[in-house]
Amino acid sequence: MPLLEVKNLNLSVLTGNDLLPVVRDVSFRVDENQTLGIVGESGCGKSLTSLAIMGLLGGTPISMTSGSIVFSGQELTSLTNKERRSIMGNQIAMIFQEPMTSLNPVYRVGDQIIESLRKHRQMTKTKAKKRAIELLDLVKIPEPENRVESYPHQLSGGQRQRVMIAMALACDPKLLIADEPTTALDVTVQDEVLALIRDLQQRLGTALILISHDLGVIANTCDYVAVMYRGKIVEAAPTADLFSNVNHPYTHGLLNSIPVIDRDIEWLKAIPGRVPTINEKLAGCAFNPRCNIAENICTTCDPEQITLHDDHYVRCHFAKRGTND
Amino acid sequence: MLVYTFKRLLACIPTLLIASILVFLFIHLIPGDPVAILLGDAATPEDIAALTYEMGLDQPIWTQYLLWLGNVLQGDLGTSIFFHEPVLSVIADGAETSILLALMTMIWIVVFGIPIGILSATRHGSWVDQITSGGAMLFASIPTFWLGLYLILIFSVGLGWFPSSGFPSISDDGGLLNIRFLVLPSLTLAAPNAALIIRLVRASMLDVSREDHVRTAKAKGLHPMAVSLRHIFRNALIAVAAAFGFTFAALVSEAVVTETVFSLPGIGRLVVQSILRRDYPVIQGVILIIVVLYIIINLLVDLAYARLDPRVSLK
Numbered sequence A: 001m002p003l004l005e006v007k008n009l010n011l012s013v014l015t016g017n018d019l020l021p022v023v024r025d026v027s028f029r030v031d032e033n034q035t036l037g038i039v040g041e042s043g044c045g046k047s048l049t050s051l052a053i054m055g056l057l058g059g060t061p062i063s064m065t066s067g068s069i070v071f072s073g074q075e076l077t078s079l080t081n082k083e084r085r086s087i088m089g090n091q092i093a094m095i096f097q098e099p100m101t102s103l104n105p106v107y108r109v110g111d112q113i114i115e116s117l118r119k120h121r122q123m124t125k126t127k128a129k130k131r132a133i134e135l136l137d138l139v140k141i142p143e144p145e146n147r148v149e150s151y152p153h154q155l156s157g158g159q160r161q162r163v164m165i166a167m168a169l170a171c172d173p174k175l176l177i178a179d180e181p182t183t184a185l186d187v188t189v190q191d192e193v194l195a196l197i198r199d200l201q202q203r204l205g206t207a208l209i210l211i212s213h214d215l216g217v218i219a220n221t222c223d224y225v226a227v228m229y230r231g232k233i234v235e236a237a238p239t240a241d242l243f244s245n246v247n248h249p250y251t252h253g254l255l256n257s258i259p260v261i262d263r264d265i266e267w268l269k270a271i272p273g274r275v276p277t278i279n280e281k282l283a284g285c286a287f288n289p290r291c292n293i294a295e296n297i298c299t300t301c302d303p304e305q306i307t308l309h310d311d312h313y314v315r316c317h318f319a320k321r322g323t324n325d
Numbered sequence B: 001m002l003v004y005t006f007k008r009l010l011a012c013i014p015t016l017l018i019a020s021i022l023v024f025l026f027i028h029l030i031p032g033d034p035v036a037i038l039l040g041d042a043a044t045p046e047d048i049a050a051l052t053y054e055m056g057l058d059q060p061i062w063t064q065y066l067l068w069l070g071n072v073l074q075g076d077l078g079t080s081i082f083f084h085e086p087v088l089s090v091i092a093d094g095a096e097t098s099i100l101l102a103l104m105t106m107i108w109i110v111v112f113g114i115p116i117g118i119l120s121a122t123r124h125g126s127w128v129d130q131i132t133s134g135g136a137m138l139f140a141s142i143p144t145f146w147l148g149l150y151l152i153l154i155f156s157v158g159l160g161w162f163p164s165s166g167f168p169s170i171s172d173d174g175g176l177l178n179i180r181f182l183v184l185p186s187l188t189l190a191a192p193n194a195a196l197i198i199r200l201v202r203a204s205m206l207d208v209s210r211e212d213h214v215r216t217a218k219a220k221g222l223h224p225m226a227v228s229l230r231h232i233f234r235n236a237l238i239a240v241a242a243a244f245g246f247t248f249a250a251l252v253s254e255a256v257v258t259e260t261v262f263s264l265p266g267i268g269r270l271v272v273q274s275i276l277r278r279d280y281p282v283i284q285g286v287i288l289i290i291v292v293l294y295i296i297i298n299l300l301v302d303l304a305y306a307r308l309d310p311r312v313s314l315k
Helices: A046-054 A081-087 A109-120 A125-138 A157-169 A187-204 A215-221 A239-244 A249-256 A296-300 B002-029 B034-039 B045-054 B061-073 B087-122 B127-141 B144-158 B175-209 B212-219 B224-261 B267-277 B280-308
Strands: A004-015 A018-030 A035-039 A062-071 A092-095 A175-179 A207-212 A224-229 A232-238 A306-309 A312-314
Touching: A004 A046, A018 A035, A018 A046, A018 A062, A018 A224, A018 A232, A035 A046, A035 A215, A046 A062, A046 A092, A046 A175, A046 A207, A092 A157, A109 A125, A109 A157, A125 A157, A157 A187, A187 A207, A187 A215, A207 A215, A215 A224, A215 A239, A224 A239, A224 A249, A232 A239, A232 A249, B002 B061, B002 B280, B034 B045, B087 B127, B087 B175, B087 B224, B087 B267, B087 B280, B127 B175, B144 B175, B144 B224, B175 B224, B212 B224, B224 B267, B224 B280, B267 B280
Parallel strands: A035 A207, A035 A224, A092 A175, A175 A207
Antiparallel strands: A004 A018, A004 A062, A224 A232, A232 A312, A306 A312
């Protein structure tokens, strides 16, 4: 039984009186102890998908129109708010993109870590504080006994993100969702934080969904990769298989746009064009205006998902043919 | 925090000095010879010379200032021309009423302003919010004298629940129950200010609720009430604390009107009467006390600010 199974998830944003689809027909699964990477450009719906799993879409103009999210055999979408909250921060926890603003500026970091322990584990204050110090030690913050009393503004960006990780791990979640956890950090710190997440994931056996726009980051961390474009998963495969057997021209473009340092090149290969906004109605495949192998069929007919082999899925009319450069 | 408090206290000294100079010069703003005006048309030149000497007005102005400042520091604010009593004791007579009125008003502002503001923010967009926001707008716009008269009409004349005017001291017959004389005036004074606090709490909470750390709090699975109070309101309180300083300034001017409407023997009414009587030393004394109070309130607001926002004391 998979730990998490998302099936045909559809999310729409309410603008005026229109419901515009932003995530369409997204399905994937995460097994226990597995790492799934979701990659795509900003605005492709990867963060929204993770917020939908967490149950954090309330109060936003985005709503789930159909689909199912099953976690540990439980259909999350049919739970009451209270039941949902007992899972949030407890069995599913999340690390956000902006460590600078994701911590409450008026509370000591220790008190912020304690909150979920007090809520979900009913710990006493002293016990929870001891656990908070352990957690800060776990995420390799030096002098955790002192740091537990620090306010967020007294910590660097990297340390704040470590605090966020400690906070997420507080209740030993079965699933950790990390939404661009290193994007806002200095390059030198990015690797450290990523290595920490990877290390903790392996040591604690937590399943992980890592969301990133950087295929390189995903490749180093994840067992399985889903590539999203404009609200749809266009290609999904085990990491090794995806890299050796690229099928979708968008995945190809993403791979090509990773700069290779040891080769002398004049121009970075970027994907031409831009991501269409959600208001633009596109016939056929959403990627066709930017695709270098698009033909007539691509502008009229949206490709169905095809299974190449085992666990490799792709949405492209020319999938079996491969791509040309 | 201690260093910050000390620094903030030191910073008050120049402000106090400048304020004292301005208040001192007030008596010199009187057109013409202040002594002649103080004594009126019937004064003989000898009277004028005598009072000029008595008030030290024949000295150079900076000597006058130092003498005055020395007296003020010893609690001597001069003598009321009308009462022929020390200004300080004239003001002290009105202080009980004004202090109790201010305290009660502040209690109403907190008791109504903050919970209704929170309610309005947490239910924002709903009918509850529409009613509270609309009501707040209404009360913020009603002039105090009009509201005071209507409260008298309804609760004193109509229902007879509260007395309509005056305030016997709480040390007189009736003791603490005499507070009931202040219920309507304090409600009148509180209404526009509580309305402002409602709107401010609501607006700041809505601002804070869009911040990233609120999402983090929700992601912990906290109850929405805990998110609203512990995370959103606690941050919004920083902006609200600052507003209490302005509220005090508004109270001072509104108290003048309210004390007149309810015939309360407070400092507000004393100011109005002293202006009509041209009792300049009393006016000067009241201004000085209000200025000092205002500086103290601002100091307290700043200290509260540092207490509420850990980022402040470091700067």
